[in-house]
Every structure is written in C-alpha cells, then in structure tokens.
Amino acid sequence: MGWNNWNAFQCEVSEELLLQTAQYMVDFGLRDAGYNYIVLDDCWSSGRNDSGYLIANSTKFPQGMPPLISDIHALGFKFGIYSSAGVLTCARYAGSLGYEQKDADLWASWGVDYLKYDNCFNQGQSGTPKLSFDRYKAMSDALLNTGKKIVYSLCNWGNDDPYDWAQTISNSGRMSGDIIDTFNRPDARCPCTETIGCTWPGFHCSVMNILNKMPPLSPRTMEGYFNDMDMLEVGNGGQSDSEYVLHFSMWAMNSSPLLIGTDVRKLSPANLAIYSNPAIIAINQDKSASAAHRNWRYRVEPDEFGEGEISMWTRRLSNGDMVLALLNAGKTSLQMNTTLGEIFLDFPNLRNQTWDIHDLWANRMSDDEARRIIEERNVAILPNSTTRFNATAMSYEDGIKNNHPALMGSSIGLIEPGNTFEALVERHGVSIFRLKPFE
Amino acid sequence: MGWNNWNAFQCEVSEELLLQTAQYMVDFGLRDAGYNYIVLDDCWSSGRNDSGYLIANSTKFPQGMPPLISDIHALGFKFGIYSSAGVLTCARYAGSLGYEQKDADLWASWGVDYLKYDNCFNQGQSGTPKLSFDRYKAMSDALLNTGKKIVYSLCNWGNDDPYDWAQTISNSGRMSGDIIDTFNRPDARCPCTETIGCTWPGFHCSVMNILNKMPPLSPRTMEGYFNDMDMLEVGNGGQSDSEYVLHFSMWAMNSSPLLIGTDVRKLSPANLAIYSNPAIIAINQDKSASAAHRNWRYRVEPDEFGEGEISMWTRRLSNGDMVLALLNAGKTSLQMNTTLGEIFLDFPNLRNQTWDIHDLWANRMSDDEARRIIEERNVAILPNSTTRFNATAMSYEDGIKNNHPALMGSSIGLIEPGNTFEALVERHGVSIFRLKPFE
Amino acid sequence: MGWNNWNAFQCEVSEELLLQTAQYMVDFGLRDAGYNYIVLDDCWSSGRNDSGYLIANSTKFPQGMPPLISDIHALGFKFGIYSSAGVLTCARYAGSLGYEQKDADLWASWGVDYLKYDNCFNQGQSGTPKLSFDRYKAMSDALLNTGKKIVYSLCNWGNDDPYDWAQTISNSGRMSGDIIDTFNRPDARCPCTETIGCTWPGFHCSVMNILNKMPPLSPRTMEGYFNDMDMLEVGNGGQSDSEYVLHFSMWAMNSSPLLIGTDVRKLSPANLAIYSNPAIIAINQDKSASAAHRNWRYRVEPDEFGEGEISMWTRRLSNGDMVLALLNAGKTSLQMNTTLGEIFLDFPNLRNQTWDIHDLWANRMSDDEARRIIEERNVAILPNSTTRFNATAMSYEDGIKNNHPALMGSSIGLIEPGNTFEALVERHGVSIFRLKPFE
C-alpha cells in the first residue's frame, strides 16, 4: 500500500511533489490507514555518470536522492523507485538492462525500499517465460546481493505469464496492460480481453477489462507474491463514485497492491472516504493473501459501450470469514441474489450453517467527516471509530482478531441454508459483504 | 491403477493415512481388482539436510520412509512419491529442480516404485516443448541412473504439449489442468476448453472439460505412455452416481491411469461398486493401450450451467472387440442411437458383420453386496463372480481370453448391418458396451 | 509423382509389394504418365547394427535393399525411403535423430533417390521455427554430404511453419496433419481448421480440411519447393467419384506432389481414369510451380456433416494460360458462375481480352478404355490420344508447347469481357478449366 505518481503526474515529478504528497498522506490519515510507500515512477534520472551509475535529475530533485529519501523516511514512509528491464525506460530514460548490480547497489546506498521494474525496450528478450524470467531474475539477484530488503515489483504487463514464474524472484507482478481511468469502455490500445494467449497487453485498459483477466490467475496469488492489477485511479475524474467504489473494492479483494494514483493534495471528500475504508483495506491486508474467485458471470443488457455483465465473487479469509461481492456492470441498477450453495462452491461443508452478513460499505465515512479531515488536517483517528482505522497503532490482523468496529462493516442480517440472499446493486457498482459464522 | 491422497486429503498426509488406506484397499478387494499403487502426494518433506538430500517430515511419518514403504510393499502394493520439476513443489515444499540425481537416488534407496513429478515454480523453464522436455528429461535420466525400475509420471498439466514429446522419457503425462469434483460446471480457474493453443491450463477443471480435450490426443496414447486425465473423484461428493459412472468409465476407456482419489476408509457401497466394475477396468487395462475416439458430438438443450451435449465414442480393443460409449451430457435423459457405419468409422471392413452387444454396467455390484464387503471386509472374490474380479489371481488379459463372466458385462442383443442401435441414456450419464463379433 | 505405400498398406510392406506395384504401374501406363517414384514408407527396418547403421527387415525384404532398389530402377523408377527426425519413427522403429550422416550415407550407398522425413518422437525439439529448422537441416546437410542427388521431402505436418523456412533445405514439406480418406467430415483428431496459429496438426484430416489450409501458403510454393498436401487417397474407397476427382484436381492445381496412395494392383477403371488424366497432371507439372489462389469462398446449405461451401480458385501457368476451378462442397449440385474480373483479380490487364475455355475433365478416359488397360496391360499410349499421355516420350512442357490434344481438355466456348461464365457443378465436385487467350 502506498502512493505512486504515475497515473496523475506521469513525468512531472519533483522533490516537492513527493514531500508534499507524503505530508498530505500523513495529515489525511492515509499513512496510518496503511498507505506507507511513496513510489517515484519514471523520469527521475538524467543518464549515467562516467562510472555507469545513474544520476538523479538535479532540477527535479535539487537536494539529491539520499536527503529526499531520508525526509520521506522521517515522515514514516518507505521509499520506492522505478526502472526498466530494458536499455531505456518507457519514457526513454536510461534503463537497467546490463546495469542491474550497479543500479541495485546505488539504490541500496540511497535507502530505497522498493523497486518497480518495467518492461520497455527489452531488446527482444521476451517471447518465452524463460527469456523474461532470466531478465527479471538478474535484477532480483542484484537486489539480494545488496543485502538490503528491497521489495521487488515486476511491471511486465503479464507478458510471458509472470504469474507462472515470478513468485520465486519477486514480490508482485503486473498481470495486464496499463490501466486508464475508465470503468468499462473498450479501447483499441488494450486489445486483450482475456489473460490467456494474449501476446500484446497494450495499455488504456479499463477497470472491468483488468478485473476480468484475474480469475484464471487466482491460484497464483499467494503469500509473498501478488498479482498487481495496476495503480488505483480513484480521484482522477474518469469514473463515477460507484465505479470508483467498485474499482477500489475489487482491487482490495484480489490482494492487488493498493497504490493511490491521484493527486492527494486535491483529494475530494468522497474519494478520501473510498481510500480510507478500513473494512475493505482489511480484506486486502488479510494474511490469506489470496485472490478472489469469480463464482459466476452472466451477460445483461449492454450499456452505451456495448458492455453489460453481472458477476459474483468470493474470497475466503484467514480467520474463516467469507467475502462476497455482487458486481453489477450492467446498464441499470439490478436486484441481485445468490445462495450459500453458490457462495461456498469450493467449501461444501460450510453451506449448511448460518452466516451473519456484514455490509462493508455501510459505515463509509460521510462527506462531512471527510471534508473536516481535509480541511482541518491531522484529525485524530479515534480507537472506536467505525469509519477510520489506525494501522500504525494496531495491525489489521489484530483489528480483525478484536472485531474492531471499523473493520467489520455493519451487520445486515443472517443467511440460513436454503435461503436466497438479495441485494440491490447500483449500475456500475458493487456490494461487498463479510460473512461471519453465526453461532 | 492405485490410490493417491491429493484429491481427498491434500496436505493432510501421514503414515497412518497411508497404511490404513492400504489395508482398506486390501480388505475391499480393490488391490486385487488391480489398484496396486499407493501414491503419496505433496507435503511429505521438511526440507533438505546438509548434504542436500530431502528429509521426510518426522511428525507426519514418525517411523521414517523406508519402514513405511516396506509396510506398504508387505501389503502387496507399490509405493509412489511426489516432487516438482521446480525449486518448490506446488505447496511450496522443496522441489527437485537442480537436485534430480540426489532425489532419485534417495527414493531408489527407499524402495520407491513411482514418481509423480509436478510443474510448479519451474523458474520460467517453459514456453517451448524443448524447455519442458529438457527439464523433465533431467529427472528421467536420474531415475534411469538409479538402476531401479521407477514409473515416471509427468504432471505438467499439458503445458508445452507433453503428449508430443514425453513418450520417450516417461510413462504417463497429465494433459490438462487439475480436476475438481464437478461434472460440467465451467470454472474461471480452468480457462482452457480445448487442448489446442491453450497456454494456461489452470485447475478446477470439470470431468467434461477434461474429457473433451482428449480426442485430438488420442493418437499419442500408446503402450508405455498414457495421457493422464488426473485422479478420480468418485466418492468425494460433488457428483451424482450417474456422473461418477461416466467419469470412471470414460477415464477407463481412454487408458487414463485409474487412481482412486477419495477416502477409501469411508467409501460408500455405490462408490465401491463403481471402482470395482471389472468389465470397465478390463477396458482400461487392455493391452491396446489406446485412447478412445469421439466419433461425433452434438449440442443439445443446455442444463443449468449452460452446457448440453451428447457424443459417441469408440475404442478398438486388442482382441478385435469394439467398445462403444453413448454419452449424454444434456439436461434430460435421452434416447440415443447409432449405426455400425458410425461405430466402425475407421474400420470399413467391420461394418458388414453382425455384432453381439454387451452392456458393461449391467452386472454392476449391488448395493447390498457392496455393503457386505464394506462391513465384513475381506469377502472373497469368487472365481465365477459377475461383479468382481481378482486380478492378482488371473490377469485381465487372461480373463478376457477366457471370456470371464465378470469382464464381459451382459449381452443385450445383436446389431446387424443396416440396423440402428438405440439406448436410453440418463441425464449426465453414459452407456458403455463391448461389441463382440457374432459368429 | 509416384507411389507411396502408407495410405493403403501402412506397415504391411514387402519386397513383393513394391515390385508388383512397380510392374503394375508400368503396365497401366502410370509410370509413363509421370508417376516415377516408388516410395517405401515406415516399418522397413529392424534396428541398427553394432556400427550404428540401419538394418533392413530381412523377412520383409529377403534379398536386401540394394538388389530391390536395382530392380525398381530397372523398371524405370526412382526409389524413395522413409525415416523420422526423432529417436523413433512414428511406428516406433529406429529414427534418424543423431544418426543423420550414417543414415544418409547408407541410403546413398543403396541408391536411394528420395527421403520422406517424418517428425515423430523428436525429443521436444520443436516449438519455434529455429528448433525445427535446425533439426531438419541436419539431415539436409547429411544428404548433401553424400554427393548424391537425393530428393528431400519433409513430413513435419506444418509444425513450426515449414513453409516459412524449408525452401533452403528441402524440396517439399507437408503443410498439414495426415490425410484420411474422407471428403469433408470433421474429425476430432484433426483439430486445426486453419493454417494459422494452430499448434496441433493431428491426423485424420479430410480433403477439404487440407485444401482450405492452403491459400495463405500459396506464396510459399515455388520452383524447387512444394507444399505437400499429403498422399492421394483415390482408390481407397472412402469417397465418391466426384470427390476423388476434386481431390486429385485440387492437389494437382496446388502443385502438391502427386503420390498414388492406393493398391495399384486392384485399381478400378474409374480410379485409373482419374490418376491418368493428363490435362490435370500437366497443370501439376507446369514449371510455374506455384499454388492456386482461392479467389472467393461462400457458405452454402450444409450437408450431413454440417459443412457447405463453394469456392473459386485460379492459377496462372507459365505459358500465360489460366486455370479456373469452380468447387462445390455443398449439399446439392449447383449452378456456379464467375467473371473475368474475378478470375483475373491479380491480373487487371488480362480482364479485357477474350478467353477460350477448355474443360479439363471433358476427355476423361472412359471406363471401357480403362478396363481394357487393366485387363490387357501394356496398352500402348497413342501419340494422338486425348485420354492418355506418355511423358517418357515427350515431356509435359513440350506437350503443352505443342498443344497436345491430351493436355488441353476440350474447348467449350469463349468468355468475353463483361460476360458471366456458368457451369453446373456436382455436389462435392469441381469443374476445372484451362483458359487460353483467344486471338
């Protein structure tokens, strides 16, 4: 969890942007909600020096990297940096292919905690899993050689099936082309609609496009390795509130890294409320570390983009709770329903008990509360808040153990064997529930 | 033929489970029916010792492996073990990649007779047949180097087309993603519906999904190499009796290894009857060692999962008999029919003679008889039984030569050239016949 | 052109079969029609001797290979042999992988003129064009090293796109899975319906299946390299007369090697007439050496196999003549039509002249004439015959130059610019015309 500048700023990076953002994240309670990585994306360098080491751009970063990173650390964050497993980065700055150890050593010496490692200009070293694996392993080895703990995040867009081989060399791997801030509009630049057999991942992929590539990959999400669905777009203006809620919820439910991808300094109350929802974040942070299963999917009347579907998703949590998502990507609001038989498809033994259903968006922070946080800054997170959670003070894991009110949503009733559960789900929206065994 | 713990127990393995199961298999007559391998799947080890040799988990296997294997041998079984052609097994125990000879030597020294060799965490060494072949050949060579006869069973889920290259290095190879105990429900985690061009085999594949990937592979099933459709689910509770009959019959007909995948200690009479059917096992064990051909396939009214098809399958046996399967994966029972022209599609000369049709499920063991076996244990298999066969006393090959009544099912009449043969086939069921030349 | 035993006899090969067949081919005028290769397929060997050289099976070939080959040569034929670029042949005899030079040397010493080189048991050395190329080039180099001229015919079923790389190392290459003697019945064992992107060519491919994979490959047929559509099935009993006419005609039109694949000793008059049609063979032997273009294709009412299409094909010949095929793979006879604009799609300049249309099956040998040849044997081919041609006496090239009556079919009228040409084409049949410029 953290923040990455790319979606909102692309190459417009600077020391000031990073420090301001970090401060706002502290002030808005986002750091304490768990967003504790500040990741600097492409365009930060200005070539290599005579010894072959990368040089930070001194205009964008006048005090240089080590002091900046110290400042970020001092604010309670870890610091992430970016490069590409190619001769150039995607924005055509110097890449790390052939310079893996030099670059890893430099970053380690700076205090870098995290590397996002892209796939551009890779000199054709792709086309079989082996070619990609070997190229990405070179940096993995280099990072390990530094002796420092540096989180290693692959960004090769799902090329050559990283979900099949990246677990032994990295901590996460992108599984799709780049996201764009749109809910479900097809885009010719993101030609793949299925994970399988697609060799040109592209970019400008919609939330639904990425989400629907996940189900076949669910067995390959595990402790220590996450399938990265790309950074969050909440706040960038391309989607409605319900669409952003869906985007955030489904990323969380699939254990995708949650990286805020917007200008935090201008966050609206509604978007702060989305990013802050502790009941959803708690799912993301659950130590089960698994992805969701799409139990069913049906076509419904298409919307203006020709798209229309509803689906039901579940995920088992480490304490035995079950998460249920009823997703409506159709043209209108719909009454959706399901049964314990469908929900516990993979767990026949659990179908015959009664479950207590908690709506995880029921306690969404009000716009008034969010506005106060934005205006007053540093509004304390009370230990009994139902809308906010201080993960710096108590881990999500402990919060769940203690049935912390901020993490449980609100109980809306029981579902018994044989019953049908119904919910009205907004157009382009999702309802998310935590089912707890009723005793 | 044998038993493997995975489908029913996954990682919950122990010395006790294996020994109890072996004893039950003896007592229920399953060993004598031919199920004479006990295979221990993943999760049995606890790392490597300083010399790089695998260590058996001493909690799960307190007396250690060699004594356990001796005990299994003493009960009249061969013993199989599991590893992966990767740095980790699928459940993230130590894998054999890079340790092939050490592991093979150890297993040989223990008396292991069989290796199931998985594909997880393979360091990207896949993507062309050559990459997979070389990786799997390393273990093949290691096993051969031991000088012991160890059956080598590949489990790479059909990746890189093992049916095209594994015959020279192994005894069987999985051709699909992992089975789940369901008849035909599509599952997003098993994205491939055809063998061809599918690079992400997944898991949670239904019986019908796996079965329908077989036809293009039929020419690549041969003496010494079987296409493994994965272990049997009969008894695990996810399918109806007719679905289990179909599952068992079609696996047998395609020469897939028959590995019981359930808790034998709790076997129901109905499921014992299925596993015991000697007329079906005789097809599986026929020395023709070939797969079935799907002569035709039509769509019919879909069931609740949107699936609906009927198909007709045949397989020529080594003695000239013909097996005919009429398969109904449709919504309701159906009257199905065929002709000698269709049945002998590949054998024009055989269309013009009269055939005697034997129903291979007609003599299915009654629930009463099965219950008695389960309760009394060690009920003798009489030489003239029509429901059971003792393959320890007489091989299936000899049984067929002698027209043993347990292997022939029951004659239901003749079919003459030009006639149409009809059978009422249950919803989600199959009728299987042995056609013998009528003289 | 020649004969290969596989389609009719598979492994039932012997000295006697080859010599008898050769004699019959002489007696029936087939050798003189141009069928001057006798090719012995798989199953001829019985392992290797201590020096690593292949041994011919002495039961099947009691006098040994060199004398047999001499006999074949003495009858006016070239002799072809078979092996596989694998450790075993497809029927599991010794393969040539790793023995390329030894085997080539042996065959050269025997007087072999032609090698059919298969793809079975290739140790996974496939999956990219480079892997297949390197494997097949090893034998190409070995054959060249012998100093003898040995025609090199690849049989890797289109795997890894041989049409894209085999021209520099061989004389022909199979482009599809094995043929079966059926017109258009789909078969699950031949899963590919398009050339592109299909990785599992299979076998049991119908005539129409193979034919419709050809169009994208047409630019890769050229002098010195032919796309081999597999051996002819005419005479094997699985197709009607019009289907066999279509099969033979379209193979010829696409410059596929014409290898008789039936028992010549039992050839029917109708089938002799098909194999003998000199006007069709002349197209096959035209030195343009190119493939046909499928100018258009439409779906029509499906037949009992669910198939139904019509198509129009053309091929420009070296003397400027144009071949036109109207192909009806539909359920019933159809009146088909076309225009000069369609026929000369690729040759705009030629659309505005008048063309004389010759029906190339108009002079088909009568059953009476064919029966007389079969019964009397050695019936002389008269120089002015319209039904037979002696290519031993005059090459097809010279025959065309001289407007030999046997090569031109029969003129059925003119087609002028703007006119529509019509022909009634039988169900599952083809009409083939040679268009000559009218002056």
Next chain:
Amino acid sequence: MGWNNWNAFQCEVSEELLLQTAQYMVDFGLRDAGYNYIVLDDCWSSGRNDSGYLIANSTKFPQGMPPLISDIHALGFKFGIYSSAGVLTCARYAGSLGYEQKDADLWASWGVDYLKYDNCFNQGQSGTPKLSFDRYKAMSDALLNTGKKIVYSLCNWGNDDPYDWAQTISNSGRMSGDIIDTFNRPDARCPCTETIGCTWPGFHCSVMNILNKMPPLSPRTMEGYFNDMDMLEVGNGGQSDSEYVLHFSMWAMNSSPLLIGTDVRKLSPANLAIYSNPAIIAINQDKSASAAHRNWRYRVEPDEFGEGEISMWTRRLSNGDMVLALLNAGKTSLQMNTTLGEIFLDFPNLRNQTWDIHDLWANRMSDDEARRIIEERNVAILPNSTTRFNATAMSYEDGIKNNHPALMGSSIGLIEPGNTFEALVERHGVSIFRLKPFE
C-alpha cells in the same frame, strides 16, 4: 518520404527507371514536397564476387552503383537499397544473412543512405522476439560500424512483434504483411485481421486490413521509430479516388513512411493532387511522430465484399492542434458525427473549449492545376500557394508555426462544448480535419 519501385515495377528495375523517376519527381514538385528518398527494391544484384561482396547487375545498372547514386544525390535525393535478413532475398537473389558487415561496408562505400531489410529465407531464425531481434540487430550493428548515417528500415511484416523491440535498433519497421492495391477486399493470402496473436502475416493485404491492425500499436510509434504500413498504392489503378484519398490520409495520420509506389512518369492529375496535399503531409511530418487512435468503430451495412464499418480517429499534434478523421468504409455515403467528448477522449481538459475546424482536403489541387504541372513540368511552387508546399525552402515545422495557408486546409466553422459535429463522408472515404484552439 520518397519513392520505392516495388509496388509498380517489382523486379523490373534499371538505372534508367530510377533516374527518370527522380527527374519526374523533381519536375512535379514531389521532391520539394518532401519525397526525397529514391529506394531501389529487390532484384538489383547478381550474386557475390570471390571476396563475398555483392555485385550489382550490370545489365540493369550499366554504369554501376556509385555513379548512379551520385546522379540521384545530384538531383537532391537520398538513395535507398534493399536486402533481406536471410540467405536469399524474397525474389531469391543473394541475401545478407551472415554477410552483414560486408554488405553494410559496400553500401556505405557506395553512398547509400537507407536500407530496406526484408525477412525472406531466414533459416528459421524467428519464432520469438529474441530470434528476430538478434538477426536484425546484426545488420544494425553493421550499419553503425560503417560510421555513415544510414536509415535502417525493417521489413519483417510484423513477425515476432517488431513494434515491441525494433526501436533501439532501427528507424522503422513494417507491422503487417505486404499491401495490395485494394481497399477492403479480404484475401486468403493475408490471413491476419488483427495484430495480436497472428503468426502468418502473408501478403495481398488491403488498405483497411492494414489500417485496422494499427490501433494496438499506436503507443509504439515514436520519434525515431515509425510503424511502416507499407508503400503507397495511389496511382496503381486498383482503387477509386476517394479510396486513395483515404489510404494516403490514414497512412499520413499514423506517421507511416510515405513512399510513393507507382510509376511517377505516368501519374494522373488526380493522383498528383493526392500525393501533393501539403496539409496532409504536414500531419505526417509533425514532430509528435505519433500514431492515431481509433476512438470508436462501428459496423454498418456491408458492401459487396461483406465489409462495412465506420470509425473515428484522432491524433494530437505537437503544437496542440488535434487531427480528426471520420472514416466511412461502408456501402454508401453516410452522415457521420462526433462530439468534443469523443474527440478529446484522452484529454479531458480540452473538451471544454471551442475549436476551429479546418478541412484538410478543402484545398485539394484542382485537376487543371495538376495537369498543368504534369504537362509543363517545373511549375514553381508559389510561397502563398494553398495547394502546394516547398519543403525544401521552408520546413513543414516552420510552415505550421507560420500558419502557412497550404498546411491548414480551410476553416469550416467552430465546434463548441456540447455541440455535435457532422460531416457527410463518401462511401469508402474519409474526411480529415485539423482542430485548432479558438481564442
């Protein structure tokens, strides 16, 4: 920009053809319009000499290459030559595989400025990006070693995804099989209709086929590397005027190299008018160097080839102007419309201002003017012409900065936020507009 002989002359090349063409291009103002490369395609050589250097065919090029190239240079052109990354060129002349440095050195010594490098007979060195990259990089290195600046143009038809790896080794790369002079007729020889997952690019690809493969590649067109859609067919007679206008416009809009592919000596007035349109060329030469985005695409009533679609394309230019194309590949003329929301899909901030719309074909040179240029030759391009532009005198970049009347088309009105813009677009035609911010 320039001229290449292949589309019109194939192998009929000669010194005379090149010099005449160059002179005509000067005389018609085409050189000064920016077409300043004369590219000699395949068939110019006659093997290698004893030292392994290529020899120019002395019949076709009697004075030899260096003098010819000097003459071409003297006429104000750069000179391009052709070879193949294989052992033979596509027309089976000597190829450069294994001779990279020798050939590069020779061409550099001759004064060659540009290399078109084909993909035929590549010895199977393809199938993964790495195999193709390494093969093409060999020539890239060789060209760089010469110390001369030689533009390097890859022609591997999109095989192995050059758009993913060729930017670091070349200046442009073909992204599809060869073009044929047809608008949208499907052709079995060009089997790929999508960029993705297609392994057999073929040839005889229509304008619409190639165009619709571009959208997924748009992010991989950039300064220094262009996706080459193949040479222009304008003038070769296979398309209508509106189709040629579309072909030329869309190639320009996608930054494809503009290579005249017809017999310049016989250019018609209409075709000269198309090739000369400076407002369209200015888009092509815009230093944004990017490709167009296909914002939407819909099916409409099919034409006689079964094809029918309309689409809307945009491209942002370096000065902030926006290009809009409304493309009608349907059966009849259609009234098409769009909005600022659609046009500025990727630029939300720009949707809320008013834009001045310039029709870029409004000032198309009249047939009378074009006829006069063709007849009188060397008609001066006046500095204030609205129909012609002298890029030798003033760069397109400066022309745009100065709002040169020849580059701006003609303003047809404003579009304000919320308005719908409409245009009547011809059957098989396109309307192209430059939108300038209205202040």
